[in-house]
Amino acid sequence: MKPILEVAGSFGIAEQYVEMYGRYKGKLDLSINHDLRNRPDGKLVLVTAMNPTPAGEGKTLTTIGLAQALNAIGEPTIAALREPSLGPCFGMKGGATGDNRAQIVPADEINLHFTGDLHAITSAHNLLAAMIDNHIFQGNSLQIDLSRIVWKRAMDMNDRSLRQIVVGIGEGNGNVHESGFMITTASEVMAVLCLSEDRGDLKQRLARMVVAYTISGEPVTAESIGAVDPMLVLLKEAIKPNLVQTIEGTPVIVHGGPFANIAHGCSSVIGTKTALKLAKIVVTEAGFGADLGAEKFFDIKCRQAGLSPDAAVLVVTVKALKYNGGAPKTELDQPNQPALISGLANMRRHLENLVKFGVPVMVAINHFSNDDDNEVALIIEECERLGIQATVSDVWAEGSQGGVEMAEALREMLNSKTASYAPLYPNDLPLRDKIETIVHEIYRGAGIKLSAKSEAKLKELESGGYGTLPVCMAKTPYSFSDQPSLLGAPENFTVQVKDVTLSAGAGFVVIHTGNIVTMPGLPRTPAAHRIHLDEQGQVAGLL
């Protein structure tokens, strides 16, 4: 690892802008955005993927490797990634920092506590919760309806027992009501932080958050609770983007990590904009497959932030295509051309969708050592047929050298094709029509079915002045439809809208198409059981 000041210096970031967190992590002072405001932006590239499968597609890995490879071919590039959450590290998933020769370092510190952003968000979230309950306890002058406190509590841990709880039990301990914890990445404070342009915008967004309703049905905001200023104080450092590096010394901004279902699943706007001032190319990613992640990147993040993306890279794998073509999970290592050919329908639909946002698109085939060469060739052939450039990426095994072809193809595409980005739907389309547009254009479903509750809530939101917000689809990532088992490119399905909730601070309306769990549980054998300090005091078992 290079000292982070050296990494920063290699991209012209003066020492005065870097606050050190140890030798290898830094936060960038927000003044850098102001000081560089007249510099032209670099090009913005989204790395997205086909629908995720149990085999893992390597979207973060590919993003990191692509940034390394672009630097290797002489294009100064910064990657902008999401911050890992502590909870999943101890649950099923392990870390979220790439792997082997395409990873960000120091991986253990980035996965554990990092620069404290998630802890700050947790604290701000829970201060608001405590102030709401205290307001009620001290007389409830706002007349908050105890059964309509929509602001729950947050913890960066996987703990299913906290999903649904009753608080305020016992003499002098406040008022009894139902509540629950969500994991911090699902907190609206996280989404708000990630979509904010600066501290002023952060403050306004926090103020708008709806936390409860009064007995007469009026919304109660964080502002009316008096919580905005102290929350802003708690988030003072968390809003600054974090700078780390890949194992090849490529600078990476790792900042913010909202859920990709009830929130928009993209790293911070501030981080992306800072990177665009510093690099010729910025590669970033979005959560889940392109049906969720890319759609939200374009329709929520880029729309709100005024970003103009220049290209998209769709990550596919031989295994994931075969899985989407019907091959059983346990046989993905076996050659199976019929399944692969059938699974290509999934890739095709994502490619068609991405073009609708006005950006040039290419395919990266994330290579596994036991991939069948003929199957890889089939993917490339199919892409050629579609007029799409496809390259094999072997950044896991070879780092930047395994990504040179991909990087060169991307450079060529950026130089030869001009993007004309536009979101999928205009702001002034009614909320119901926005949902239908996404279902028709992106998911390719036959239509939507709204529960009575959802229909009523959409009406309430329209009349409450929230009708111009974009919608944020909370849907299974495993299928284009709302049923996880419908793989490939399903058609003629109807998307069931079960509930609608408002994230007024983040600035979107969440459309719940199923029961989205916002607090994961630990599995039978949690990753925690293998995580330990080794003889040298180093973290082992995390990745």
Added chain:
Amino acid sequence: MKPILEVAGSFGIAEQYVEMYGRYKGKLDLSINHDLRNRPDGKLVLVTAMNPTPAGEGKTLTTIGLAQALNAIGEPTIAALREPSLGPCFGMKGGATGDNRAQIVPADEINLHFTGDLHAITSAHNLLAAMIDNHIFQGNSLQIDLSRIVWKRAMDMNDRSLRQIVVGIGEGNGNVHESGFMITTASEVMAVLCLSEDRGDLKQRLARMVVAYTISGEPVTAESIGAVDPMLVLLKEAIKPNLVQTIEGTPVIVHGGPFANIAHGCSSVIGTKTALKLAKIVVTEAGFGADLGAEKFFDIKCRQAGLSPDAAVLVVTVKALKYNGGAPKTELDQPNQPALISGLANMRRHLENLVKFGVPVMVAINHFSNDDDNEVALIIEECERLGIQATVSDVWAEGSQGGVEMAEALREMLNSKTASYAPLYPNDLPLRDKIETIVHEIYRGAGIKLSAKSEAKLKELESGGYGTLPVCMAKTPYSFSDQPSLLGAPENFTVQVKDVTLSAGAGFVVIHTGNIVTMPGLPRTPAAHRIHLDEQGQVAGLL
């Protein structure tokens, strides 16, 4: 502020040992303790106080000012203090970093998040809680009794609604049982971290913590849950002492901050021992008045850590003495010699008590600008009568210059008197006799009365092999007795022991003499309402 590397350098700490957290905060690598192991220790001085009153005694302020003044008179001194907790900052108390010209800086950052130690402790605590519930959910092979899960959850926030809760409600969300949150400073993980000698000791202590009992009544430990290694990983950085400075550039180690009632209320052993290797004199403090703080410092911290304290300084104020002599809270600014003279009984008893631990003692009169000179003179006279040196400290107004007389008196005492520290009672005294010894010797009560439950628990603990542990008294800090209203030097009272709990990892048995609230609530007008970022983006309203 000087760069923290410069502060470190002024005490011979090489750059290699300092991990920067920004420019003005650092963590000291644990290797420094190993590398300096052959260096002789400096002198260890405890700053304690008479019983606390609503007027505030300024114990932390005096500790900081004394360290500044000792440096000013040429004695290289480090202060070792407790870390502030986030919760109280937003509640009643405000920050905990001293004030005016005797304060540690950067005060806002030390009060808010600091280097993340409390967040790490919160995470480790809650990982263990999640793993206990997950163990039960996944089949409960240890046969844990759902009604005897003694490990609750932790949050660094004042939130009374979380004191008593029911978790695990709803389909698939685990098992329904009662639980609750304590503030992080009350977590046994905090006490464990503060009493650990090194990572190995931390691991052993975590492993011993009793978290539940089985259906057949056997204790279940953190080790049997398999949580020790991942907790140790989460605490990897938190165990390293934090280095900051006073506004005069005096180095201060701020590390750990356990509750002073259900825990021992002292900063970390590692921090104290590191400071002793680096400075000629180390001044440290303990929570509440000397009846609780000093007794636990001597009987728990020094006993366990093998520390040999060299002196004690008792902080008194004119106001607090008058309050203890019966003057009303609203009239403490008025001259009232009868009340003052009566209140001196409180000071006398603390001085007599401190001598019982074998250390030389002096008095610091923390001066307020509106103190009556005649009343100050009365205190000094009384101390002269007792053969105790008393000096006026005006470090609030004048920094080190206001503490020169105090510092010189301390130096003179350290040079002329040799301490022969011994704890109050031996390890092998039965638990009940330990309680009685403290009540007779320190509180001067007539005796104790054990509830039936407490009596049974003491027996259970003795037979379980915990009889040799020291006891940790959870008692009101406002009186020598267990009744907050008995000020001065009460006699002939009986201390009611209501409950007894085990902190097997920390290594003490907690004696509950009342209902100790381990999760504070927010007041009617919480400090949060005035905390904000000013125009320059600086924290305002915190102190």
